[in-house]
Amino acid sequence: MVETTSSGRTIHRRRQDGFGWEKVEKRPYKEDDRALFRAVTRQVLFADEKLASELRYFEVAPGGFTSLERHDHMHAVLILRGRGHCLVGREVRPLAANDLVTVPPWTWHQFRATAGEPLGFLCMVNADRDRPQLPSPAELDELRSDPQIAAFLTEPTRT
Numbered sequence: 035m036v037e038t039t040s041s042g043r044t045i046h047r048r049r050q051d052g053f054g055w056e057k058v059e060k061r062p063y064k065e066d067d068r069a070l071f072r073a074v075t076r077q078v079l080f081a082d083e084k085l086a087s088e089l090r091y092f093e094v095a096p097g098g099f100t101s102l103e104r105h106d107h108m109h110a111v112l113i114l115r116g117r118g119h120c121l122v123g124r125e126v127r128p129l130a131a132n133d134l135v136t137v138p139p140w141t142w143h144q145f146r147a148t149a150g151e152p153l154g155f156l157c158m159v160n161a162d163r164d165r166p167q168l169p170s171p172a173e174l175d176e177l178r179s180d181p182q183i184a185a186f187l188t189e190p191t192r193t
């Protein structure tokens with residue numbers, strides 16, 4: 035039973051098996067196919083015209099990854115389950131449950147799950163936001179010139 039206020043807002047959605055919630059649709063990560071990404075689902079947990087932000091839950095399947103992108107809006111990320119690595123700017127960091135990751139404006143970022151476990155995280159984002167920019171071949175080459183970033187980008191099975 036999902037309770038709804040007179041304004042039509044749902045006030046309580048119970049957790050379902052695994053990382054799912056009542057009346058929350060599991061969607062593919064992105065509607066358009068511009069970006070290189072693999073095995074990611076997206077659930078919008080909170081989105082309301084009175085909120086300036088949205089809270090989403092992303093789950094990256096084992097060995098999967100989000101698109102490598104940058105944009106003017108920020109991300110505030112809380113890792114909920116699993117393990118993986120993130121690239122933020124030029125920093126590659128290992129990730130574990132309850133870690134926090136801040137993605138500043140115009141910073142290249144990508145999240146990758148380890149081979150054996152899904153990586154699930156909450157991501158807070160501006161409701162009104164600009165479209166992500168993908169790296170040009172030259173920008174990708176520049177990123178790959180850093181051995182640590184090259185290893186991050188080319189090793190989906192790293193642990």
Ligand code: MN
Nearest residue numbers: 103109143166
């Ligand atoms: Mn992003």
